[in-house]
Amino acid sequence: MQELQIQREQADLPPGKNWPCAANGGLSRMRRVNEPLLLLGNGAIARGLLESGAEVVTAYPGTPSTEILEEVLRQRREHDLDVTVQWSVNEKVAFDVALAASLCGKRAATAMKQVGLNVASDSLLSAAYTGVVGGFVVIVCDDPGPHSSQTEQDTRLFSLFAKVPVLDPSSPREARDMVAAAFELSERHRIPVILRPTTRVCHARQSVEPRPLDGGRRRGLFKKDPTRWAATPRFRHELHGELNAKLDAIREEFEASPLNTAPPNSAENGKAKLGIIASGHAWAVVKDVMRDEGLTTPLLKVGTPVPLPLDTVQRFLEQHEHVLVLEEPDFAMEIQIPDRTRVQGRLSGHVPRRGELTPEVVAELLGLGAAPAPGPPGPPPRLCLGCGHRAAFLALRKALPRAIYAGDIGCYTLGVNQRAVDTCLDMGASITLAEGFFHAHRRDGNKMPIVAVIGDSTFFHAGLPGLLNCLSTDTRIVVVILDNGTVAMTGAQPTPADSGADIEQIVRGLGVRFVETLDPYAVEEMAERVKAAHEFARSPEGSVAVIVAKRPCALLHPPIENVPVEVIEEDCTACDYCIRFLACPALVKIEATDKVEVDTEACIDCGLCLFACPQGAIVPRTDGAQR
Amino acid sequence: MTVLDGDVRLVLCGLGGQGIVFLSRVVAGAVLEEGREVLVAETHGMAQRGGAVEAHVKIGAFESSLVRRGSADVVLALDASRIDAGRALLGPDGVCFASGDRDVPGVFCYDAAGAARSMDFPRGANLVLLGYAAASRPDRLPSAEAILQTIDRLSPEPARDGNRRAFAHGAQRAGQRDDD
Numbered sequence: 001m002q003e004l005q006i007q008r009e010q011a012d013l014p015p016g017k018n019w020p021c022a023a024n025g026g027l028s029r030m031r032r033v034n035e036p037l038l039l040l041g042n043g044a045i046a047r048g049l050l051e052s053g054a055e056v057v058t059a060y061p062g063t064p065s066t067e068i069l070e071e072v073l074r075q076r077r078e079h080d081l082d083v084t085v086q087w088s089v090n091e092k093v094a095f096d097v098a099l100a101a102s103l104c105g106k107r108a109a110t111a112m113k114q115v116g117l118n119v120a121s122d123s124l125l126s127a128a129y130t131g132v133v134g135g136f137v138v139i140v141c142d143d144p145g146p147h148s149s150q151t152e153q154d155t156r157l158f159s160l161f162a163k164v165p166v167l168d169p170s171s172p173r174e175a176r177d178m179v180a181a182a183f184e185l186s187e188r189h190r191i192p193v194i195l196r197p198t199t200r201v202c203h204a205r206q207s208v209e210p211r212p213l214d215g216g217r218r219r220g221l222f223k224k225d226p227t228r229w230a231a232t233p234r235f236r237h238e239l240h241g242e243l244n245a246k247l248d249a250i251r252e253e254f255e256a257s258p259l260n261t262a263p264p265n266s267a268e269n270g271k272a273k274l275g276i277i278a279s280g281h282a283w284a285v286v287k288d289v290m291r292d293e294g295l296t297t298p299l300l301k302v303g304t305p306v307p308l309p310l311d312t313v314q315r316f317l318e319q320h321e322h323v324l325v326l327e328e329p330d331f332a333m334e335i336q337i338p339d340r341t342r343v344q345g346r347l348s349g350h351v352p353r354r355g356e357l358t359p360e361v362v363a364e365l366l367g368l369g370a371a372p373a374p375g376p377p378g379p380p381p382r383l384c385l386g387c388g389h390r391a392a393f394l395a396l397r398k399a400l401p402r403a404i405y406a407g408d409i410g411c412y413t414l415g416v417n418q419r420a421v422d423t424c425l426d427m428g429a430s431i432t433l434a435e436g437f438f439h440a441h442r443r444d445g446n447k448m449p450i451v452a453v454i455g456d457s458t459f460f461h462a463g464l465p466g467l468l469n470c471l472s473t474d475t476r477i478v479v480v481i482l483d484n485g486t487v488a489m490t491g492a493q494p495t496p497a498d499s500g501a502d503i504e505q506i507v508r509g510l511g512v513r514f515v516e517t518l519d520p521y522a523v524e525e526m527a528e529r530v531k532a533a534h535e536f537a538r539s540p541e542g543s544v545a546v547i548v549a550k551r552p553c554a555l556l557h558p559p560i561e562n563v564p565v566e567v568i569e570e571d572c573t574a575c576d577y578c579i580r581f582l583a584c585p586a587l588v589k590i591e592a593t594d595k596v597e598v599d600t601e602a603c604i605d606c607g608l609c610l611f612a613c614p615q616g617a618i619v620p621r622t623d624g625a626q627r
Numbered sequence: 628m629t630v631l632d633g634d635v636r637l638v639l640c641g642l643g644g645q646g647i648v649f650l651s652r653v654v655a656g657a658v659l660e661e662g663r664e665v666l667v668a669e670t671h672g673m674a675q676r677g678g679a680v681e682a683h684v685k686i687g688a689f690e691s692s693l694v695r696r697g698s699a700d701v702v703l704a705l706d707a708s709r710i711d712a713g714r715a716l717l718g719p720d721g722v723c724f725a726s727g728d729r730d731v732p733g734v735f736c737y738d739a740a741g742a743a744r745s746m747d748f749p750r751g752a753n754l755v756l757l758g759y760a761a762a763s764r765p766d767r768l769p770s771a772e773a774i775l776q777t778i779d780r781l782s783p784e785p786a787r788d789g790n791r792r793a794f795a796h797g798a799q800r801a802g803q804r805d806d807d
Binding site: 064148171200203204205281283284285287289291359372375380384 | 643652659664666667669678679680690691692695714716
């Protein structure tokens with residue numbers, strides 16, 4: 001254990017910038033010198049950014065990346081640092097804002113989840129050609145599983161396509177160290193560098209020895225160079241050659257990088273039977289399984305999967321009869337190996353071609369037998385008690401029960417539980433798919449009602465262009481914007497509305513003529529206005545119509561309604577309407593009678609279910625009980 | 628007196644909203660107080676909306692935070708509905724503590740939720756169960772002193788006293804069980 005010496009001098013000084021363990025405001029408790037910090041992987045990345053002197057950090061929230069910027073904000077506050085930090089409106093915006101700081105010579109970083117890189121990809125591919133000036137680190141968090149994403153895409157494969165290098169950490173500690181390495185690499189070769197942690201690194205917690213925070217500034221000045229920063233195709237051809245040369249140099253450097261650790265040559269007495277190449281968290285898993293089982297299989301750890309250090313890999317291959325490649329979520333290292341005759345991985349089919357490399361999967365791959373059967377799955381996630389989205393979906397079902405409901409990305413994807421979300425493609429696709437559904441049905445003279453349902457933050461992120469398109473293509477749909485004032489799914493990050501953006505004004509400004517803002521808890525009124533919106537949209541002089549269902553997130557502002565309810569048992573016909581279309585966790589089936597009752601312990605008395613019983617069997621409690 | 632020693636693989640399981648992530652941070656912080664290495668796997672995102680939540684805590688020189696099924700030394704199930712899920716992770720010599728008032732063979736059941744309610748601090752069920760487990764197996768979990776210190780450090784002010792009392796209550800009940 002480390003020294004317990006207390007650096008008393010610091011306690012008397014105001015919070016400063018270059019202290020390894022700067023006083024957190026009032027110094028509530030004496031802290032040891034270099035006392036290890038128990039950090040989430042994303043917190044360790046944030047610490048790495050601040051230790052490396054990042055001056056501009058941007059992000060759009062998305063699991064598993066969200067806590068990176070949250071931790072930058074928290075640590076900036078704790079250590080009173082001067083860093084420009086922003087929640088951007090989407091990942092492309094975040095990327096460009098940070099990139100420009102780098103073009104001025106400052107160290108900058110942007111963080112996003114893997115599908116966020118799809119949104120920022122246009123910028124990434126172009127920036128690889130132009131290069132950067134100050135260190136520029138793009139942190140992209142992959143989600144093998146997937147746990148909280150629509151794809152298991154591999155950012156390392158994306159990086160091969162974009163021609164940028166990737167560092168792949170196996171633990172929070174290594175993630176922090178790799179941030180520093182990424183900045184140095186980026187500055188040395190003037191190229192964007194991707195740090196690619198996976199969910200198990202982002203959301204692992206580990207002690208990290210703090211290093212001094214770098215509060216130093218690099219002078220920012222944009223030096224004009226149109227042949228680079230405004231390069232036309234002729235110059236782009238040159239820049240492509242330059243990029244190829246950079247990658248060759250980086251690969252050469254990676255051959256000797258301490259981020260890759262090869263075991264001592266085990267082939268002195270002829271070839272060993274099996275060797276393993278692993279990167280990222282897959283390396284951590286195989287290391288632990290081998291430790292548990294006392295295995296000593298030669299293991300090459302790769303921290304730099306793109307570009308793959310081919311000489312190092314080739315030497316390792318030559319020392320073994322077979323080599324197992326363990327990587328997540330896809331086959332980015334394996335596909336770079338020129339001769340794969342002795343290689344067994346996801347590409348060859350020896351390793352499962354989807355899903356996480358959990359300890360159970362890896363143990364089975366190492367011939368240790370199958371793990372015991374997993375326990376039963378948990379209950380499916382549901383909208384919170386008192387959530388305004390639940391009310392809005394109920395109103396939609398009442399207003400237009402036959403409609404196609406095009407959904408979007410956020411908590412409200414859980415509207416599937418209420419049969420009020422029929423599609424979930426990607427950010428903003430509620431409006432664009434709804435437009436496509438409209439045109440496809442109109443061709444056949446089918447007047448099917450079509451509703452797009454999108455959250456406020458998702459509307460700002462990617463909904464605006466789709467809505468504008470509806471106006472310019474005479475698309476007669478209803479767009480419902482669920483406005484809870486925050487990015488709720490990822491833990492309540494701010495939206496542009498916090499800086500004054502007004503959704504109704506924006507929508508009117510685009511040219512939408514039917515816009516109404518209402519509280520979804522007024523279920524009957526909302527149902528009636530949704531019907532009116534649909535009628536307006538389909539009327540001869542109509543156009544796209546917008547309803548803004550506005551109610552603050554129940555996690556931040558629980559409903560103020562106080563209406564204790566009960567189910568009149570003899571009136572309940574077990575029709576299940578409330579179960580199917582309200583999906584409230586506090587309304588439960590009685591096994592013996594198949595009827596419904598209120599779970600009074602769970603119920604928060606919001607009274608929403610009064611609107612969810614066609615028989616009127618759910619009524620306010622008459623015993624006068626109040627919370 | 629027995630103290631925490633050797634490698635330990637601990638799993639905390641339950642449902643979103645039961646304070647599992649907080650509990651894992653308390654255990655990890657206490658392990659660190661005792662000068663041991665620790666790795667925690669947390670659940671974030673969609674599952675936190677009422678779905679199943681699991682935290683893994685590995686004490687020792689491990690590289691990955693994930694506990695392999697069939698190798699956990701200690702499982703704490705905060706919800707009776709997750710006992711079977713937790714037991715699937717348990718190793719041959721592992722021990723499972725669960726919050727619940729029914730008897731499950733091979734599981735130490737204690738109505739932590741009921742105890743927390745009777746203390747007028749229902750949110751403290753997580754710490755009641757930890758207190759019960761830590762006092763029952765001091766060789767597998769950090770000391771009460773280290774845990775209480777960490778509770779003080781991590782609890783938001785309004786919950787600090789309740790959290791301390793909840794932990795102490797669970798620990799005391801485990802002592803009574805041994806005396807039976």
